Amino acid sequence: MAVVTGxxxxxxxxxxEALLEAGANVSVLDKDVAGAPAGVQPFTADVGSDEQVAAAIGAIGESHGRLDVLVNNAGRSYPASVEDGPLEDWHAVFDINVLGYVRATRAALPYLRRSGSPSIVNMSSCTATTGLRRRALYAATKGAIEAMSRAMAADLLHEGIRVNCVSPGTVDTPFIRRLIDEAQNPDAQRAAYNNRQPTGFMVSPEEIARAVLYLADPKAVSTVGSVLSVDGGFGSMRLFDL
Incomplete structure (x- = not known):
């Protein structure tokens, strides 16, 4: 039984979709479940709400008797330098991007402990380790996720619960496509997103999904406390001659 937030x-x-194709029973939590894939059990829940998260995950856990996989993915973007935006906005983004993971994990742990091969996969970002302009707030939340994930892994390993992260580059999602469409020069904006990956193209959502499947695989018993980068070389390569 798998739960995916967002x-x-x-x-x-x-x-x-990837978890479904792998044969898992899948429940999703989202503020708007209209786009949830066929075959999942959808729950309308805001990860910023203690009550909604606890109620949804509690219902899933009690219905199935256990949880095997929790994928903490729900989050929000917020372009900002350190000087931008009221502090209320900073608190709100941290509440979703970091404490949202805490809420879901706390609610899921009693049911993960009933599984024979429990796994938590947290979604990080290349911004956690690579400085980008106007990403101070978002990068700070993702850096927190990576640090928290390693500490969670250390806390939970003795119970057999593996915790890992995926760190995507720029992913070709509807959100990014909307930013492209809203740009003054959409073609130039798309080229900019493509070209900042050394591969020359954005990461596909399906590539991130395959990384999650690996980390959640019960056979990946030695993969714990890791950050798996799927970023087209964004964080590790610079293609220029010295």
């Missing part, structure tokens, strides 16, 4: 759109939807 599982009705973008990366989360691709992850939900």
């Amino acid at each position: 599982g009705a759109a973008g990366i989360g939807r691709a992850v939900s």
Whole structure:
């Protein structure tokens, strides 16, 4: 039994579909479940709400008796330098991007402990380790996720619960396509997103989903506390001659 937060759109939807194709029972939590793939059990829930998250995951866990996989994926973007935006906005983004993972994990742990091969996969970002302009807030939340994931892995390993991260590059999601469409020069904006990956093209949501499947695989017993980068070389390569 797998739960995906933010599982009705973008990366989360691709992850939900991949888990379904792998034979898992899948439930998704999302503020808007209209885009949830056929075959999942959708729950309308805001990861910013203790009550909604606890109620949804509790219902899933009690119905199935256990949880095997939790994919913490729900989040929000917020372009900002350190000087931009009221602090209320900063609190709100941290509440979703970091505490949202905490809420879902706390609600899921009693049911993960009933599984024979429990796994938590957290969604990070290349911005956690590579400085990008106007990403101070978002990068800070994703850096927190990577640090928290390693500590969670250390806390939970003795119980057999593996915790890992996926770190995507720029992913060709509906959100990114909307930003492209809204740009003054959509063709130039798409080229900019493609070209900042050394591969020359954006990462597909399906590639991220395959990374999640690997990390959640019960056979990946030695993969724990890791960050799996799927970023087209964005974080590790610079293609220029010295």
